[in-house]
Amino acid sequence: MDAQTEHPAEAVRKSPEATGAVPAIFRKGPSSVEFKKLRKRLLRQTREAITDYGMAPVVDSGTARPKWLVCLSGGKDSYCLLVTLMELKWRGLLEVDLIACNLDQAQPGFPPEVLPKWFADNEIENVIVREDTYSIVTDKIPAHRTYCSLCSRLRRGILYRIAREQGCEAIVLGHHREDILETFFMNLFHGGRLASMPPKLVNDDGDLLVLRPLAYCAEADIAKFARGMEFPIIPCNLCGSQDGLQRDEVKQMLQGWEKASPGRLGIMARALGNTRPSHLMDRALYDFMHLRPGSTESGTGVGVGEAEEPCAASLGMTANLFAAE
Template identity: 80%
Template sequence: MNDIAATADVDVPMLLRNAPKSVEFKKLRKRLLRQARQAMDDFAMVPEASSKSPPKWLVCLSGGKDSYALLAVLVELKWRGLLPVELIACNLDQAQPGFPAHVLPEFFEKNDIEHLIIREDTYSIVTDKIPAHRTYCSLCSRLRRGILYRVAREQGCEAIVLGHHREDILETFFMNLFHGGRLASMPPKLVNDEGDLLVLRPLAYSAESDIARFAAGMEFPIIPCNLCGSQDGLQRDEVKRMLQGWEKTNPGRLGVMARALAHTRPSHLLDRSLYDFVGLRPGEVTKEGEGEAEEPCGAGLAMTAGLFAAE
């Protein structure tokens, strides 16, 4: 990829003109671009080119580091001619007390970003329905998603695009494993229940630490979530700390776990709806990958021993 042009080059999107010029930051930026392109290719997020007008994507911005990074990556891919879609940035102002409602409109205007600001008082609904000692996340996210679906339909969008990253996906997997009794996570691409909109997560392969460094380097005006973020003891926080601990003890562990989500073996699990255990009999030819599990390599055994050494 070509480097971002000089600040004076009017062809460069406003959002990218003040990007740091250091070699380290350029490598970071290119890594995020490459990972987003890979996720889009792997999950066919971008429709094939046609004579019709390009599809519209509603890019959802909360004011957090992840959604800012998402917007910057999509804007750059579009600028480079690698993303033939129309982008509409959208912020849902949920009427939280003290929310700095001026920050995102000013950011969009300054950077010449097509955008929508939608104000819906979901805060009052959530705090009225959920006791103070319970977490707000589930109801808040359902209300927010329903509003964004409506806005996407009104704007003629094909998809809503979210800034969830690798760690979000892993945390959701372990939340479902520990508390939901199922193996499931956030897919990079899905169709909503009504069947008329896509939900896309182009940052599915990107590490949260990379996104945090990118957002800091770009000096995005971060808006903290003071609704659910102010609540202590969230189960997701516990899972996040667990994953961070594993990564600190064994660097690269989160990448290995993320790759595992793309390499499942139904024949080596217990879900009878995914594999015909009833019809499995000796003497029959099994499909490739359905036989006995391969012996783990020495490195794998060492990592496993490290994980459970404290037990």
């Protein structure tokens, strides 16, 4: 089995330390068994997401390798993303060239020397662009309102431009499992729709991919990894300084659920990839109008004839009832 078809769980079984010379970035971090397991888990989950959603391009022999623009904000998530992708590439499991990109948005207190030094110390190809989006955001949005929406739109547009200038086919973002779940509940509670951030999409202009390889990775694991690797974290002092954000409320809600029932967030994340259109209420997604007894086809071509499934909560309560007898 070659490197392209090898199962993700098999591909990360051997440590880099056992295979020869190791890049400097991989020699950092604790040598404990627990940390090695954490690192392998993040590596495996990242490769699984890349495989499941067809993120990695098929590279023909004799052609130039595609480039990915890996967006590095200086936060724990983007550091973890970049280092994990670097290791996959080093192992021969990711046939792309990586360019780390930091967008300096001219926020007060941003330390401009941190990332250039980190890139240089670890011999990482990079591009740093300074664009004063901070002044635009603070001028357009009142201080008591959240900046995230406008800030992200401006940032995304600049990153698209940089990706095109660098000849990249994709921009790669560090959103993890909890980010995706939080966005789902934000849309549910405040947007009136069932939607989140997909692991892979094409931009509106149709010329670039947007990838989220950490879609399966838990935030707690990423935080532990970042602490172990001692990444030079740069906090966001723009939106991060505003209290009472709706996303913060959703985050606290999810953390409360996970604390009360460990493993619940993993189940919820799997649910996003296991939908039943015929068991929802979206008439554009499922042809309820033409659904009749004995029908075998749907105008939308999905799901007709699915048996009604019992509620999981009802099944659980029934099992508990009989178990008590």
